[in-house]
Amino acid sequence: MDYYSYEDILSDAKKLQKEYFGLIECETIGYSVQKRKIIMLIMGCGYRKIFLTAGIHGRESINPKVLMMFIRHYAEGYYGKPLFSKYSFCIIPLLNPDGYTEALTDSNKAGYKLNHNGVDINRNFPSVHYRSGGTSGEYAASEPETRALIMAFKSHPSVMYIDFHSRGECIYYYRSAMGEEYNKKQRAIAEEITEGSGYAAVPPEDEIDTGDTGGNSVHYYSETFKMPAFTIETAPCNTLFPMDISLADDAFIKLKNLLCNIVSAIDKKDIYSYNQ
Ligand SMILES: [Zn+2]
Numbered sequence: 001m002d003y004y005s006y007e008d009i010l011s012d013a014k015k016l017q018k019e020y021f022g023l024i025e026c027e028t029i030g031y032s033v034q035k036r037k038i039i040m041l042i043m044g045c046g047y048r049k050i051f052l053t054a055g056i057h058g059r060e061s062i063n064p065k066v067l068m069m070f071i072r073h074y075a076e077g078y079y080g081k082p083l084f085s086k087y088s089f090c091i092i093p094l095l096n097p098d099g100y101t102e103a104l105t106d107s108n109k110a111g112y113k114l115n116h117n118g119v120d121i122n123r124n125f126p127s128v129h130y131r132s133g134g135t136s137g138e139y140a141a142s143e144p145e146t147r148a149l150i151m152a153f154k155s156h157p158s159v160m161y162i163d164f165h166s167r168g169e170c171i172y173y174y175r176s177a178m179g180e181e182y183n184k185k186q187r188a189i190a191e192e193i194t195e196g197s198g199y200a201a202v203p204p205e206d207e208i209d210t211g212d213t214g215g216n217s218v219h220y221y222s223e224t225f226k227m228p229a230f231t232i233e234t235a236p237c238n239t240l241f242p243m244d245i246s247l248a249d250d251a252f253i254k255l256k257n258l259l260c261n262i263v264s265a266i267d268k269k270d271i272y273s274y275n276q
Pocket of ligand 1: 056057060164165166
């Protein structure tokens, strides 16, 4: 089965940086447990930064490709245009390169979500609902991948964060740890940024599954920075693992306007008064 490897991501990142010199920069924000580089591409020259991440769960293997497709599409279409003088996109295509590589290369591990220490990075962030133990890790931010993202957030103040997962073709916006005002804006922005995609907003009661814990990267972001944060789930619910890489094209086509939609939502919604 064809797949988009960790090495493919690194070499595509290099190409993009070369082709769009001055628009795209690539930096290493940290290293995984097995010492693989975790890279972040910064596209644009604007002071308003938007974070996009993928590949927190190893097996969700189409999203790194989808984010790299976004970068090429928008770099091609908007090079030298006003979009990138006002905005920058901080894009981390693969936060969990060890888990990703294990899920892709070991046929017994096609459903593997965790990092090399057996921790679910998306339950390891220091948020209100974080619970230690099991696959959440002994303590919050115990994992190098978790800390790499936290440090990237802290060194690049931003106005929005979207984390990509699979499956369901939907968007999570509700945060029980946040106030009513925050959630009202979240809902409105969620609808705006997914416009035209056919992705549905997940109802508040389904924010966290029964018995599950918090500690998601989006929980951490909204509670810490008080700015909008969403989870987008690509691919139909019934998609099997390993995921067929051609599903990346489907997801990209449906979500192609996402970055433009984000920018117009931010321009309209007075995001700077979000925490007041
Ligand atoms: Zn996931």
